[in-house]
Amino acid sequence: MEGIITRRVIPSDNSCLFNAVGYLMDHDKTKAPELRQVIAATVASDPEKYSEAFLGKPNEVYCAWIQDSEKWGGAIELSILADYYEREIAAYDIQTTRCDLYGQEMRYSERVMLVYDGLHYDALVISPFEGAPEDFDQTIFEVPKDRTIGPIEALALNFIKEQQRKRKYTDTANFTLRCGVCQIGVVGQKEAAEHAQATGHVNFQEYR
Structure with a gap:
């Protein structure tokens, strides 16, 4: 396998999870509104599975909430998108170097990779060389029969460990933020x- 693991930065606009998934699946960083609708429709169609206990809010309230472009996505949304695209989604957490795998139980034959820094999701891709244009990105990887990605998974983990060493994450329990509106810390x-x-x-900005 030729190439290097590359982190493709997704704009920080509260929709990074959805736009990162859109980029990996469709090479499109503007799919958030469409994917939010997909999630709302999925949740609305199965109120038994997506109960208030599961969602943390009533089904119809969640469906309106997730379509608000200010709201962030997480584990529930990633599991729905894995099933929608019929591909596994591997989300690597820089602070812990943990990989959460969504869609695994469905044994899909392909996988995409996200990186999470505590506040923000970006796309992880294989690029043929340093500085190569995004057009050349490989974003979808075959999952071998033994359910690993083999060398790609090893490269991804090395990349995540390197990002952790460089402290490229936000410790969300202890980080300091300033409100961009009233400047309160x-x-x-x-x-x-x-x-x-x-x-x-x-509108918060991190400060140290």
Whole structure:
């Protein structure tokens, strides 16, 4: 296998998960509105599976919520998108170097790879050489019969470990943020969420 693992940066606009998946599956970084609708339709079609206990909010409330471009996606959305595209989605977490695999139980024959830094998702691809245009990216990989990706998985893990060494992640329990609207400082995701809820402000910048 020729090429190097490359992190393709997806814009930070609260839809990075959806646009990263869209890029990996369809080479399209603007699929968030469409994929949010796919998720809402899937959830609405099976209220028994997607119950309030599962979603953390009533089914119809979730369906409206996920279509809001300000809202972030996570594990529930990735598992639905894996089934929608009929491909496994491997999400590598830089801080822990853990890989969460979605769609694994369906034994799909192909896999794509995401990287998560605690706040943001980007796409992981194989590029033929350093600085190669995105047109040459390989984004979809065959899953061998033994359910590993073999050398690609090893390359991805090495890349993630290297990113961890360089501290290319945000420790969401202890990071410091400043509200971009009122300039108040908060510590950790919990305080940021509480401030956002109290004020409606969602524009935070990390600072040290």
